[in-house]
Amino acid sequence: MTIATAIAAIALSYLLGSIPFGVIIGKTFKGIDIRTTGSGNIGTSNAFRALGPAGGSLVFLADTLKGTLPAIAAGFFWTSSPDIQTLLQIAAGIGAILGHNFSIFLKFKGGKGIATSFGVFLALNWQIALICLAIWLIIVGVTKISSLASITAAIALPTLAFCMNENVAFKTFAIIAALLGIWMHRENIKRLLNGSELKMSTKETKNVTVKDNK
Secondary structure (H helix, E strand, O other): OOHHHHHHHHHHHHHHHHOOHHHHHHHHHHOOOHHHOEOOOOOHHHHHHHHHHHHHHHHHHHHHHHHHHHHHHHOOOOOOOHHHHHHHHHHHHHHHHHHHHOEHHHOOEOOOOHHHHHHHHHHHOHHHHHHHHHHHHHHHHHHOOHHHHHHHHHHHHHHHHHHOOOOHHHHHHHHHHHHHHHHHOHHHHHHHHHOOOOOOOHHHHOOOEOOOOO
């Protein structure tokens, strides 16, 4: 794999990841900018608050595909070398996550990258990805707090990578993705600690806006 190929994979994936589907879907189907309601974030959790189950599910699907499609596409190159193939998929995944978190179309602001990260790992190791999704769903079901579920799933990601004896590149990427996900939730962690974190219930957040997309 040449450096130019890796850079191209990152750049193209970054552009796809930068597409703010949360904003587009909100304006198209509800006539609202989800950055002005709830947590102010463009991701899945705030989409559920602002757009309801249908809109939130659509945003989740779109943001997930932003990670899955580039990683799968990158896998079609260098098929003669599985190790290089994995590295190219990881490069594409990194680009997609960074695009979602720091979108060029939103002045380098964006979401927290959880759904997009899920999409990337769904392409790399679907078993690990689905276990993390199950963890997220369980925590949300019990607490109704998406950020806590996302942080827990992020911690589980590298843990599962080591438990399932993945290769070094995968483990390293899992650690980086987990740390980035946790760092993107730093404001949420502060609110979790002081008891002011928003839940996913639309009733509780209808007229509340917390600027979380800094």
